[in-house]
Amino acid sequence: MTDFAATKALFHIPKGMIYLDGNSLGPLPKSAPARVARTMTDEWGEMLITGWNKAGWMAKATEVGDRVARLIGAEAGHVVMGDTLSIKVYQALAAALEMRPERKVILSDSGNFPSDLYMAEGLIKSLGQGHELRIVAPEEVEAHITEEVAVTLITEVDYRTGRLHDMKALTAKAQSVGALTIWDLAHTAGATDVKLAECKADFAVGCTYKYLNGGPGAPAFIYVAPRHADTVRPALSGWLGHEAPFAFDLSYRAGAGIERMRVGTPPILALAALEAALDAWENVDMAALRARSQSLTQLFLEEVEARCPMLTLASPRAAAARGSQVSFAFENGYAAMQALIARGVVGDFRAPDIMRFGFTPLFIDEGDVLSACDIIEEVMTGALWDRPEYHARAAVT
Amino acid sequence: MTDFAATKALFHIPKGMIYLDGNSLGPLPKSAPARVARTMTDEWGEMLITGWNKAGWMAKATEVGDRVARLIGAEAGHVVMGDTLSIKVYQALAAALEMRPERKVILSDSGNFPSDLYMAEGLIKSLGQGHELRIVAPEEVEAHITEEVAVTLITEVDYRTGRLHDMKALTAKAQSVGALTIWDLAHTAGATDVKLAECKADFAVGCTYKYLNGGPGAPAFIYVAPRHADTVRPALSGWLGHEAPFAFDLSYRAGAGIERMRVGTPPILALAALEAALDAWENVDMAALRARSQSLTQLFLEEVEARCPMLTLASPRAAAARGSQVSFAFENGYAAMQALIARGVVGDFRAPDIMRFGFTPLFIDEGDVLSACDIIEEVMTGALWDRPEYHARAAVT
Numbered sequence: 001m002t003d004f005a006a007t008k009a010l011f012h013i014p015k016g017m018i019y020l021d022g023n024s025l026g027p028l029p030k031s032a033p034a035r036v037a038r039t040m041t042d043e044w045g046e047m048l049i050t051g052w053n054k055a056g057w058m059a060k061a062t063e064v065g066d067r068v069a070r071l072i073g074a075e076a077g078h079v080v081m082g083d084t085l086s087i088k089v090y091q092a093l094a095a096a097l098e099m100r101p102e103r104k105v106i107l108s109d110s111g112n113f114p115s116d117l118y119m120a121e122g123l124i125k126s127l128g129q130g131h132e133l134r135i136v137a138p139e140e141v142e143a144h145i146t147e148e149v150a151v152t153l154i155t156e157v158d159y160r161t162g163r164l165h166d167m168k169a170l171t172a173k174a175q176s177v178g179a180l181t182i183w184d185l186a187h188t189a190g191a192t193d194v195k196l197a198e199c200k201a202d203f204a205v206g207c208t209y210k211y212l213n214g215g216p217g218a219p220a221f222i223y224v225a226p227r228h229a230d231t232v233r234p235a236l237s238g239w240l241g242h243e244a245p246f247a248f249d250l251s252y253r254a255g256a257g258i259e260r261m262r263v264g265t266p267p268i269l270a271l272a273a274l275e276a277a278l279d280a281w282e283n284v285d286m287a288a289l290r291a292r293s294q295s296l297t298q299l300f301l302e303e304v305e306a307r308c309p310m311l312t313l314a315s316p317r318a319a320a321a322r323g324s325q326v327s328f329a330f331e332n333g334y335a336a337m338q339a340l341i342a343r344g345v346v347g348d349f350r351a352p353d354i355m356r357f358g359f360t361p362l363f364i365d366e367g368d369v370l371s372a373c374d375i376i377e378e379v380m381t382g383a384l385w386d387r388p389e390y391h392a393r394a395a396v397t
Numbered sequence: 398m399t400d401f402a403a404t405k406a407l408f409h410i411p412k413g414m415i416y417l418d419g420n421s422l423g424p425l426p427k428s429a430p431a432r433v434a435r436t437m438t439d440e441w442g443e444m445l446i447t448g449w450n451k452a453g454w455m456a457k458a459t460e461v462g463d464r465v466a467r468l469i470g471a472e473a474g475h476v477v478m479g480d481t482l483s484i485k486v487y488q489a490l491a492a493a494l495e496m497r498p499e500r501k502v503i504l505s506d507s508g509n510f511p512s513d514l515y516m517a518e519g520l521i522k523s524l525g526q527g528h529e530l531r532i533v534a535p536e537e538v539e540a541h542i543t544e545e546v547a548v549t550l551i552t553e554v555d556y557r558t559g560r561l562h563d564m565k566a567l568t569a570k571a572q573s574v575g576a577l578t579i580w581d582l583a584h585t586a587g588a589t590d591v592k593l594a595e596c597k598a599d600f601a602v603g604c605t606y607k608y609l610n611g612g613p614g615a616p617a618f619i620y621v622a623p624r625h626a627d628t629v630r631p632a633l634s635g636w637l638g639h640e641a642p643f644a645f646d647l648s649y650r651a652g653a654g655i656e657r658m659r660v661g662t663p664p665i666l667a668l669a670a671l672e673a674a675l676d677a678w679e680n681v682d683m684a685a686l687r688a689r690s691q692s693l694t695q696l697f698l699e700e701v702e703a704r705c706p707m708l709t710l711a712s713p714r715a716a717a718a719r720g721s722q723v724s725f726a727f728e729n730g731y732a733a734m735q736a737l738i739a740r741g742v743v744g745d746f747r748a749p750d751i752m753r754f755g756f757t758p759l760f761i762d763e764g765d766v767l768s769a770c771d772i773i774e775e776v777m778t779g780a781l782w783d784r785p786e787y788h789a790r791a792a793v794t
Contacts, residue, residue, distance in 0.1 A: 012442045021446045028442035033434050036666065040433065044612055045409045045425035049418045049745065050738075057613055084661025086635035087484060094523060110647060115636035115661065118649040122634030126491060127523065135647060209662065215441055216454055216665035237519030238483035239512035248748060250507060250532060252515040264481025264512065265606065268613035269433065269666050341447075348446065351645060 002288040007362040010280045011213070018372045020347045023159075023187060023325050023358030026213030032276035039272035051268075060275075061240075061266045062258065065221060067278045068212070071286060072185055072204065073195035074223045080258045081208075081274070082266055085186060085220040087236070088205035089119045089153070091261055092222060094235035096151040096180045096203060097123070097131065099228070103150035103179070104131045111138040111158035116184055120153060138163055142173055149179040151202075156194070157187035157323030160350050162297075162315040164192070164323050168199045175200065186210060189221075191293065191324035191360065193286035196223055203228075211324070211360050212281075214274035222261050229257040238263030280362055292361040294319035300357065300369050301326050307377040314354055325358040332385055334393065339385035345375045399685040404759040407677045408610070415769045417744045420556075420584060420722050420755030423610030429673035436669035448665075457672075458637075458663045459655065462618060464675045465609070468683060469582055469601065470592035471620045477655045478605075478671070479663055482583060482617040484633070485602035486516045486550070488658055489619060491632035493548040493577045493600060494520075494528065496625070500547035500576070501528045508535040508555035513581055517550060535560055539570055546576040548599075553591070554584035554720030557747050559694075559712040561589070561720050565596045572597065583607060586618075588690065588721035588757065590683035593620055600625075608721070608757050609678075611671035619658050626654040635660035677759055689758040691716035693766055697754065698723050700770040705777040711751055722755040729782055731790065736782035742772045 012028045013019050019027055043055040052058045065079035072079070082088075093106065106120050117133065124131040136144045138158060145152060152174055157164050167183060174181045183204040188194050190211030196204050204223040208214035224232060234254055239245045240262040243253040254260040298319045304311060304326075311328040330336055330353060337349040347357040359369070379385055409425045410416050416424055440452040449455045462476035469476070479485075490503065503517050514530065521528040533541045535555060542549060549571055554561050564580060571578045579600040585591050587608030593601050601620040605611035621629060631651055636642045637659040640650040651657040695716050701708060701723070708725040727733055727750060734746040744754040756766070776782055 012438075014443050014445070017445075019445060025441075025446045025448075027445060028437060033437045036433055036437065037430050040425060040430045040612070040670070041409075044422075046411050048411070048414075048416060048424060048743065049422045051422075051613060083480060083484065084635070086661035087480065087633065090633060098523075113636075114639070114645050114647060117647055118634045118636055118639060121649050122632050125630065126632045127525070129525070207662070215437070216448060217662045217667070219664075220661070233522065235519050235523045236484065236487060237515045238481070239510075239515055242511070242515060246748070248511050250511060250514055252518050264483035264617070265604070265614045267616075267664055267667055269670055270614070270664050273437070273666055346445065351643075 002283060002285045004292060004361050004365065007280050007284065008365060011363040013363060016344045018345050018368050020345065020357040020359065020364070020372060022360040022363070023191070023210050024348055025209055025216060026211060026277070026360070027363060029213055029277045029280055031279060032215065032273045035276035036269055036272045039269060057266065057268050060268065060271045061262055064271055064274060064278065065258070068189065068208070068221050071281060072189050072223070073193070073197055074204070075197050075226055078226055078229060078258050079221050079223045080261050081219045081221050081271065082262055083220055085205055085207040086115045086119050088220045088222040089116050089184065090123060091234065091236055092182045092203035092205055093120055093123055093151065093153060095232040096182060097127070098233055099180060100150035103148060105148045106131060106133050106151055106153055107141065107144055107149045108133060108135050108153045109138045109141050110135050111161065111163060112153065112155045113159050113184065113186060116153055116155060138165070141165065142170055145170065145173045145177060145179055147177045149177065151180040151182055153182045155184035155186060157191070159187055160354050160356065161327050162322045162325040164321055167201065171199045171201055187323050193290040201225065208274055213277040215270065217270065218274050219267055219270050224258055224261060234260045236263045240264060284362070289361050293324040293359060296359045296361060296364060296366065296369055297322060297324060297326050299366065300359065300373065303370070303373040304328065304376055307373060308380040310380055324360060325356055327354050327356045329353045330355055335390040336379065336385040338390035339379045340376060343375050343379065345372045399680060399682045401689060401758050401762065404677050404681065405762060408760040410760060413741045415742050415765050417742065417754040417756065417761070417769060419757040419760070420588070420607050421745050422606055422613060423608060423674070423757070424760060426610055426674045426677055428676060429612065429670045432673035433666055433669045436666060454663065454665050457665065457668045458659055461668055461671060461675065462655070465586065465605070465618050468678060469586050469620070470590070470594055471601070472594050472623055475623055475626060475655050476618050476620045477658050478616045478618050478668065479659055480617055482602055482604040483512045483516050485617045485619040486513050486581065487520060488631065488633055489579045489600035489602055490517055490520055490548065490550060492629040493579060494524070495630055496577060497547035500545060502545045503528060503530050503548055503550055504538065504541055504546045505530060505532050505550045506535045506538050507532050508558065508560060509550065509552045510556050510581065510583060513550055513552060535562070538562065539567055542567065542570045542574060542576055544574045546574065548577040548579055550579045552581035552583060554588070556584055557711070557751050557753070558724050559719045559722040561718055564598065568596045568598055584720050584722070590687040598622060605671055610674040612667065614667065615671050616664055616667050621655055621658060631657045633660045637661060686758050690721040690756055693756045693758060693761060693763065694719060694721060694723050696763065697756065697766045697770065700767070701725065701773055704770060704774040707777055721757060722753055724751050724753045726750045727752055732787040733776065733782040735787035736776045737773060740772050740776065742769045
């Protein structure tokens with residue numbers, strides 16, 4: 001039995017705040033500052049350059065990768081940390097396109113996070129081989145997986161609506177027509193019970209600053225299926241992906257398996273924070289997490305719908321078709337979200353009109369959901385958002 | 398007058414250690430742990446997602462870039478932090494090759510750091526346009542800058558020998574034949590008085606974990622000359638390089654100037670450590686730094702040569718032709734370096750036979766140099782390195 005009261009106690013949530021934005025930036029694990037301090041003073045400070053061996057820094061990228069692997073249903077030894085999600089998208093996409101040289105279509109959907117699409121655009125221009133980025137509506141992805149498609153580039157959960165793609169069905173469809181799959185797990189790693197190996201995904205990428213609580217700008221990860229791991233060519237062929245980085249050869253030879261997806265020097269301080277964050281997951285059963293996430297989002301959805309008729313549900317109604325967030329459309333969504341934040345209910349706003357609420361069972365419970373619903377009801381039925389101070393937009397929302 | 402006794406006091410050097418490996422990993426700035434702790438507890442912990450605005454996280458990549466710009470003689474507003482050095486090499490190279498579509502040669506030298514060469518190799522394969530990575534001896538670079546060359550990819554200081562390229566002359570030669578220049582400043586940023594703007598460099602890249610003391614895996618930087626900044630196409634077109642990242646458009650429009658070289662979410666904890674490290678540079682005059690570096694390396698070189706005839710100088714004899722390191726070749730260099738490290742003199746070893754000693758005036762003074770020379774003399778003349786324990790090699794050196 002996963003003890004979610006125990007995991008809740010591991011996070012710092014500011015007094016009076018109900019934090020429903022863990023899908024944007026997870027909260028601070030209480031143990032993280034001491035862990036990072038130790039890495040800085042005892043390791044960097046005292047060991048200096050020898051920390052790469054003595055403190056095991058060089059192995060962190062794959063060691064931490066193994067811990068993430070369990071949370072996303074990946075085989076151990078096939079996930080590595082590093083860089084940002086955008087870079088990891090590029091690596092996966094460049095590798096996949098080379099595996100299907102005769103095909104020119106990258107299939108994605110309009111609910112994908114824009115950076116994935118931008119990275120694809122950039123790669124297509126660099127390659128100059130006439131690839132096409134085909135963007136269809138989320139519900140039309142399956143029908144568009146044809147023999148033209150080299151690779152699908154899909155974020156499993158839509159960052160705006162929370163709509164969950166069927167990874168198993170889409171991957172099976174892709175494989176039936178000889179297409180490869182890249183799954184972006186930004187909004188699923190730590191939020192649902194992802195089953196990469198079971199679904200036979202080819203590649204997956206994700207970030208760790210959302211549901212995995214690694215901190216602002218925490219390192220990303222990449223998964224390459226074992227059947228491809230020793231044959232894919234790394235387009236970003238940095239020295240740490242070399243078979244023997246410290247031989248300092250003048251030409252590149254790809255390292256074994258997932259090691260070749262490493263690029264440059266790993267971000268040790270950020271990895272230390274992430275290690276502390278991953279401690280919270282040690283005894284978490286991912287099926288239990290998914291069940292709890294579904295019950296929390298369902299409760300929230302039903303309560304808000306019942307109390308706030310002016311809000312239009314923008315997420316799928318069925319829990320099985322959602323990730324761990326619930327979104328509502330509201331014309332004055334920006335101002336309404338500001339009014340909620342002023343009262344301690346922190347969600348976020350996504351243009352043009354989406355109010356987004358994330359639920360991570362590690363630190364959100366039923367009591368939080370009901371308290372949040374009370375405040376949402378008060379703000380919405382009282383039109384408390386209709387004040388000038390809630391309408392001024394900051395540069396970054 | 399730069400006060401180097403004052404800067405020395407800002408760093409933590411373990412008791413009894415003379416740290417001559419700041420060219421591999423700089424030591425811990427004493428103020429860095431508290432700075433990072435503050436970022437974690439007061440910003441991440443309390444502000445959560447609003448830290449991107451309230452704590453100014455979103456602007457850190459360019460704000461810190463401006464601080465680095467001064468140290469490398471770059472125009473303010475033209476340096477941005479992020480990713481790793483290898484990724485920044487890729488960005489610069491991809492941009493440069495597109496600016497010279499009719500030319501197919503990337504010119505580099507055998508003293509370049511291998512990762513730069515590997516990234517070039519990877520890009521060439523991806524492009525499939527018949528580019529050639531031409532690697533010549535360091536002293537032959539100038540003669541090989543011809544009208545065939547699209548871009549030179551040169552690390553200003555050779556990581557093994559410390560040999561310093563003449564940035565001004567090579568850049569002028571490149572420009573005279575219509576070639577572009579990318580300067581890798583890994584071993585010069587914070588070590589010499591780099592003058593990017595004065596030399597009219599086109600691109601520069603570097604890391605911050607060596608002489609800039611940002612910590613293991615600290616973020617890299619990239620410089621794009623103002624004359625190219627608004628026209629280069631970013632091959633790694635991530636969302637934070639978009640003109641309006643938070644508009645979440647489905648297609649990419651490059652941001653203004655150096656902003657377009659941003660890719661993904663910036664590593665905030667690592668940037669906090671780097672900010673603390675950069676505080677040490679606030680009152681440092683780079684010409685004074687260069688003068689002091691030359692005097693320290695010259696003293697070391699002369700003392701070691703006089704005392705240890707078995708060591709062969711592998712660095713240029715003239716201070717003006719060196720960066721801030723001195724290297725000696727010695728057949729049993731690995732064991733000798735282990736024996737030195739056991740006695741508190743920490744340099745490093747680079748295959749096949751290079752003993753490398755770095756001098757950063759921020760925390761190394763004449764007293765350190767002379768003490769190090771005493772220990773080196775003792776170890777070398779007494780053949781104290783000839784013990785089995787110094788010959789066992791770790792995986793990472």
